Amino acid sequence: MALANAAPLIVELAAKITSSVAELQVGLAAQGLENPSWAENSPPYLPSNLHQLRDEVLDATAELHEVLLEPLMLIYKFAGVSNVVSIDSIVRFKILDMIPPGGQATFEEIAQKTNLDKRLVRRLLRHAISMHILTEPEPDVVAHTKTSKFLAIPYIGDWATFESHDTWPAIPRIGEAIEKWPHSEEANETAYALANGGKSVFEVLGSDPEAAKRFAGGAKALDHVPGCGDAFVATFYNWASLGDVRIVNVGGQRGSVAIDLASKFENLKLLVQDSAAVIDGADAAVPESLKEHVKFMPHELFETQTEQADVYFFRMILRSWTDQKAIKILQAQIPALRPGAKILIQDAVLPAPGSDSPLWRERLLRSVDMALKFYFNSYDRHLDEWKALLAAADQRFVLRRVIESNESNLSILEVHWDV
Numbered sequence: 394m395a396l397a398n399a400a401p402l403i404v405e406l407a408a409k410i411t412s413s414v415a416e417l418q419v420g421l422a423a424q425g426l427e428n429p430s431w432a433e434n435s436p437p438y439l440p441s442n443l444h445q446l447r448d449e450v451l452d453a454t455a456e457l458h459e460v461l462l463e464p465l466m467l468i469y470k471f472a473g474v475s476n477v478v479s480i481d482s483i484v485r486f487k488i489l490d491m492i493p494p495g496g497q498a499t500f501e502e503i504a505q506k507t508n509l510d511k512r513l514v515r516r517l518l519r520h521a522i523s524m525h526i527l528t529e530p531e532p533d534v535v536a537h538t539k540t541s542k543f544l545a546i547p548y549i550g551d552w553a554t555f556e557s558h559d560t561w562p563a564i565p566r567i568g569e570a571i572e573k574w575p576h577s578e579e580a581n582e583t584a585y586a587l588a589n590g591g592k593s594v595f596e597v598l599g600s601d602p603e604a605a606k607r608f609a610g611g612a613k614a615l616d617h618v619p620g621c622g623d624a625f626v627a628t629f630y631n632w633a634s635l636g637d638v639r640i641v642n643v644g645g646q647r648g649s650v651a652i653d654l655a656s657k658f659e660n661l662k663l664l665v666q667d668s669a670a671v672i673d674g675a676d677a678a679v680p681e682s683l684k685e686h687v688k689f690m691p692h693e694l695f696e697t698q699t700e701q702a703d704v705y706f707f708r709m710i711l712r713s714w715t716d717q718k719a720i721k722i723l724q725a726q727i728p729a730l731r732p733g734a735k736i737l738i739q740d741a742v743l744p745a746p747g748s749d750s751p752l753w754r755e756r757l758l759r760s761v762d763m764a765l766k767f768y769f770n771s772y773d774r775h776l777d778e779w780k781a782l783l784a785a786a787d788q789r790f791v792l793r794r795v796i797e798s799n800e801s802n803l804s805i806l807e808v809h810w811d812v
């Protein structure tokens with residue numbers, strides 16, 4: 394029961410916002426940084442030493458906003474399906490290219506260039522303006538915000554198109570997929586497959602270059618998700634402490650992470666494995682000076698591992714597979730494992746109830762977990778689920794530590810092959 398003299402929730406939240414914003418401003422001023430705004434050239438990121446304050450403000454403002462919303466409005470905020478309409482149209486009709494950086498364009502000019510009705514242009518853009526994606530500095534004139542400037546990056550546009558073309562059609566099929574295949578762990582028994590003629594994500598990507606381009610945009614957009622960018626890997630684990638080691642980077646795609654690690658740690662020799670079609674030609678991206686340190690090998694995840702190494706690095710691999718399949722992937726490594734070999738798994742560890750993870754980040758993690766369901770029939774895992782997975786694969790997989798950070802949506806599970 395609430396204490397009689399406790400401050401009401403909205404007062405408590407408002408006080409939290411006031412104090413955290415004041416501290417944030419002091420921190421910004423101390424570093425000579427400007428306050429965040431919608432201005433086109435406003436810095437989109439805050440320095441990491443202010444992230445905790447930022448998280449406090451984000452969570453308190455969201456809660457204050459949401460506790461004041463009426464229930465229907467709260468549900469609509471999250472369930473409303475029309476947000477993507479204007480974003481998709483802006484990208485599809487290349488409207489951002491029609492607004493010069495630092496300048497502006499009229500709805501009339503955009504209507505002429507897109508061959509759309511001016512009234513429709515105004516409706517679409519005012520919808521985006523209501524989400525702070527663009528701004529209307531004077532009636533019927535549109536200009537960039539920092540958000541539209543970001544959306545104008547070509548691969549971010551590809552990602553946005555991926556959301557509307559590839560993700561959106563799958564959403565209404567989720568309930569149908571669950572009813573049709575309630576216990577399925579198959580990648581072609583998903584909402585995505587229902588929306589794509591029965592094909593799994595990987596089957597579509599292999600046969601549709603346009604979809605593959607959009608998906609690649611989505612993968613590159615991950616560079617902007619906390620802790621998911623390639624360069625973050627180097628900072629998140631003490632690679633230097635490993636000494637001279639050979640690492641097999643399982644499912645390493647085109648080797649970008651391996652190249653970054655090798656350029657920063659001379660002690661590492663990396664062998665990147667992935668499906669033959671994925672890594673074909675990837676060697677060309679390796680600078681001459683690193684050729685001895687980054688090599689490639691076609692290898693299927695479920696095939697027996699043939700390469701001996703000190704470390705096997707699985708980055709964003711196991712989350713795409715259900716337990717049954719992930720167990721097979723882990724077991725496939727066993728014939729190559731020497732005593733003491735490390736398996737580093739970099740994936741999400743979902744926050745346990747009551748954890749101090751910021752709510753805004755938990756929402757992001759849980760929405761990715763939902764997406765894994767409708768794309769792959771897989772899931773992100775809580776720590777107890779990771780432990781159960783490892784034990785089911787083999788009792789000799791021993792979880793030694795979990796490296797987590799509020800700066801990262803991914804954690805590293807350090808597993809030792811303990812025989």
Ligand SMILES: C[S@@+](CC[C@H](N)C(=O)[O-])C[C@H]1O[C@@H](n2cnc3c(N)ncnc32)[C@H](O)[C@@H]1O
Binds near residue numbers: 644647666695707
């Ligand atoms: C989400 S990506 C992660 C890529 C990379 N590890 C990274 O961190 O960016 C999943 C990777 O698994 C690879 N993959 C999927 N199925 C595979 C299979 N059957 N055999 C080998 N690799 C596979 C994909 O080609 C892709 O590179």
